[in-house]
Amino acid sequence: MLTARWQLDFFIVVVLFARCQHCLDNGLALTPPLGWITTERFECLVDCANYPDDCISEKLIKTTADTIVKYGLRDVGFRYLIIGDCWMNETRDRHGNLEADPDRFPDGIKALAQYVHDRGLLLGLEIDLSNVSCNGRPGSYGNYNRDASTLASWGVDYVKATACSFKNIDKLEGAYPSMGTALNKTRRHMVYDCNWPIEIQKYGKQPDYSLISKTCNIFSTSQLMADSWESLEKTIKHFSSLSRDLVNYTHPGSWSFPNPILVGDYGLSYSEQAMQLAVWSIMNAPLLVSADLRKINDYQRALLLNKVTLTVDQDVSYQMGTEAILNRLLLQTGQVHIWRKSIQPEGSFALALMYFNISGGPTRVSVILRDLGVHGSEWYKLTNILTGQQIGMYKSWYTFNCEVNPVGVLFVRAEAIR
Ligand SMILES: *[C@@H]1O[C@H](CO)[C@@H](O)[C@H](O)[C@H]1NC(C)=O
Ligand SMILES: *[C@@H]1O[C@H](CO)[C@@H](O)[C@H](O)[C@H]1NC(C)=O
Ligand SMILES: *[C@@H]1O[C@H](CO)[C@@H](O)[C@H](O)[C@H]1NC(C)=O
Ligand SMILES: *[C@@H]1O[C@H](CO)[C@@H](O)[C@H](O)[C@H]1NC(C)=O
Ligand SMILES: *[C@@H]1O[C@H](CO)[C@@H](O)[C@H](O)[C@H]1NC(C)=O
Numbered sequence: 001m002l003t004a005r006w007q008l009d010f011f012i013v014v015v016l017f018a019r020c021q022h023c024l025d026n027g028l029a030l031t032p033p034l035g036w037i038t039t040e041r042f043e044c045l046v047d048c049a050n051y052p053d054d055c056i057s058e059k060l061i062k063t064t065a066d067t068i069v070k071y072g073l074r075d076v077g078f079r080y081l082i083i084g085d086c087w088m089n090e091t092r093d094r095h096g097n098l099e100a101d102p103d104r105f106p107d108g109i110k111a112l113a114q115y116v117h118d119r120g121l122l123l124g125l126e127i128d129l130s131n132v133s134c135n136g137r138p139g140s141y142g143n144y145n146r147d148a149s150t151l152a153s154w155g156v157d158y159v160k161a162t163a164c165s166f167k168n169i170d171k172l173e174g175a176y177p178s179m180g181t182a183l184n185k186t187r188r189h190m191v192y193d194c195n196w197p198i199e200i201q202k203y204g205k206q207p208d209y210s211l212i213s214k215t216c217n218i219f220s221t222s223q224l225m226a227d228s229w230e231s232l233e234k235t236i237k238h239f240s241s242l243s244r245d246l247v248n249y250t251h252p253g254s255w256s257f258p259n260p261i262l263v264g265d266y267g268l269s270y271s272e273q274a275m276q277l278a279v280w281s282i283m284n285a286p287l288l289v290s291a292d293l294r295k296i297n298d299y300q301r302a303l304l305l306n307k308v309t310l311t312v313d314q315d316v317s318y319q320m321g322t323e324a325i326l327n328r329l330l331l332q333t334g335q336v337h338i339w340r341k342s343i344q345p346e347g348s349f350a351l352a353l354m355y356f357n358i359s360g361g362p363t364r365v366s367v368i369l370r371d372l373g374v375h376g377s378e379w380y381k382l383t384n385i386l387t388g389q390q391i392g393m394y395k396s397w398y399t400f401n402c403e404v405n406p407v408g409v410l411f412v413r414a415e416a417i418r
Contacts, residue, residue, distance in 0.1 A: 036068065124157060125158075197220060273300065353412070369396045
């Protein structure tokens, strides 16, 4: 009897383990989520008197949902609309439940979720696991089950959890798994996005990515970027080495979140915006755009709608891509950084060649394809992903000559032809 019971337990454990060794098994985020998030562009803008179109309100969410549908962004996969901090009223309601600010969300979150769902989109909300959110709103500490039920009853699809005000690392360590359990208990499937690695680092500790990726669908791995090239460059360099540590912890069901996408904002040039999308898609990162989508221009819209970029990002048949370790020959190219990811069809690659030098003109790169790690097939068909132009047919020992603009990217698809 005991043995049979043990065997059954063992069987269940083995089955679960085999299905999802490293990731949270709630059936969600099987590919990196695509969508829109308020955090970077709209921060904690609650002044609707002076900024009626831009304040965090149901008007902003509804008009953005309509825009996502109108521009075809939904149809290429951008489905999540995530409201960061500051959607809440300053206090809980008289029953102790979380409540949206009644002036900015007069119809409440449940009606908003319905509006979003009716358009084939999904709604996310940010909460805080400590006592007080980063902007002084009610935290969930002591109320994890209650708040998880509230979110589920509203029809929320994605929960982003910060942990701004803990004073004590033990409480922080326990918080993310506890909220994960509370969300699971509601039986509503909600993507669980954790700021855990960032919060842990505030205590000078290294994140345990193995544990984190088993608890969370999405986990933030870099401080919030500013809307500037300096900040983007710093973030890309941060991931030069970190991306190699993360390859074993990103899988269907758990993804590293490097930062929101800033395409459509103010501080990056067009080529810098393209560079961010190229690197993020090579890393299989969730692409959550933090911009006013109602005001983006045609170029920015085309960048977001580029199906080949999205295919690279959503291609989860191989490990996430990383910065390639350059051999001596490539080191001579100086400030050219090369990121690479295996993609479908089998044997193919996406390559981002980037030049970080801010002075002077384009740099020439002349390199044998094999030295970029592109080999194993008879022929490769090279395409410029951003322009859609054919570059040519190459064997792996052919020399690939190209130019990369200063602070620019050449994003290439090398399709294996057998
Ligand atoms: C929202 O918070 C304010 C300030 O704490 C409070 O006076 C008000 O009653 C709350 N509104 C609702 C609808 O609970
Ligand atoms: C939250 O606030 C309560 C009441 O002030 C306090 O007892 C508790 O220790 C606080 N919890 C955390 C995690 O800071
Ligand atoms: C809860 O966790 C179990 C075990 O990991 C999983 O099979 C199930 O899908 C989860 N349910 C929800 C609603 O997340
Ligand atoms: C990833 O996992 C593989 C296989 O278990 C192991 O050989 C490799 O060292 C791991 N890489 C990192 C960066 O942890
Ligand atoms: C950056 O560009 C300038 C101007 O073309 C050049 O003088 C400098 O050597 C370059 N720096 C590097 C590291 O390539």
